[in-house]
Amino acid sequence: xxxxxxxxxxYASTLIRVKARQLIRRPGFSRSDEGDIVQxxxxxxxxxxxxxxxxxxxxxxxxARVVDSAVAMLLRDRGRLKRAPxxxxxxxxxxxxxxxxxxxxxxxxxxxSLADLDRRxxxxxxxxxxxxxxxxxxxxxxxxxxxxxRDICCRILGGSRAGxxxxxxxxxMVVIRQHFERAGFGQE
Numbered sequence: 001x002x003x004x005x006x007x008x009x010x011y012a013s014t015l016i017r018v019k020a021r022q023l024i025r026r027p028g029f030s031r032s033d034e035g036d037i038v039q040x041x042x043x044x045x046x047x048x049x050x051x052x053x054x055x056x057x058x059x060x061x062x063x064a065r066v067v068d069s070a071v072a073m074l075l076r077d078r079g080r081l082k083r084a085p086x087x088x089x090x091x092x093x094x095x096x097x098x099x100x101x102x103x104x105x106x107x108x109x110x111x112x113s114l115a116d117l118d119r120r121x122x123x124x125x126x127x128x129x130x131x132x133x134x135x136x137x138x139x140x141x142x143x144x145x146x147x148x149x150r151d152i153c154c155r156i157l158g159g160s161r162a163g164x165x166x167x168x169x170x171x172x173m174v175v176i177r178q179h180f181e182r183a184g185f186g187q188e
Contacts, residue, residue, distance in 0.1 A: 007049040008042070012063045016041045019071050028078040037074065044070035134185075141183035149175055 020037040023029050029037070048066045052059065094109035142150055152172040155161060161169055180186060 006059065007045055007052065007063065009059070009063075011060050012042075012045060012067070015064060015067055016045070019067055023071065023074065026075075040074065041067055041070050044073075137183040137185065138180075141179045141185070144182070145176065145179050148172075149179070152176070 016038055019041060020034050023037050024031050024034050045063065045066050052062045092108060096108050097105040098108050098111060100106050100111065149172055152164065153176050
């Protein structure tokens with residue numbers, strides 16, 4: 001039997017934090033779920049610690065398999081909740097016509113607002129006009145940059161800095177930031 005303090009090592013806590021951050025980016029999860037996910041993954045790991053056999057694998061391999069299994073169970077459970085909510089609410093088609101006070105019957109999808117999306121995802125959205133204004137300002141900022149800075153900006157936005165030194169990225173970020181500030185970003 002493995003002692004819980006041996007299973008809850010630095011590798012396990014890092015892996016669990018990474019997995020929780022990956023999960024909160026998926027539909028059905030929100031940023032506010034991160035702490036709960038970390039707690040559930042830790043609890044699952046502690047419950048499974050007794051099954052560790054050093055003759056079959058290393059401790060880190062065992063931890064990775066147990067955490068992956070717990071993540072799969074969380075995803076499965078969330079999928080079940082989407083298909084058949086536990087609170088007994090009935091799933092409806094968005095094409096169903098509903099009565100709206102003072103108006104003719106309207107499809108359900110037309111009654112859903114950005115506030116409903118915010119409540120579901122735990123985020124904050126902007127009105128459509130602000131979204132379009134930001135998109136225009138972003139496009140203008142990108143067009144005002146040199147091709148080299150535009151390329152670096154696109155790489156950073158895409159999550160890849162391959163082939164770029166840290167010094168080059170830092171220097172480019174100063175210039176890129178100025179372009180975005182001129183376009184109206186970063187001003188409160």
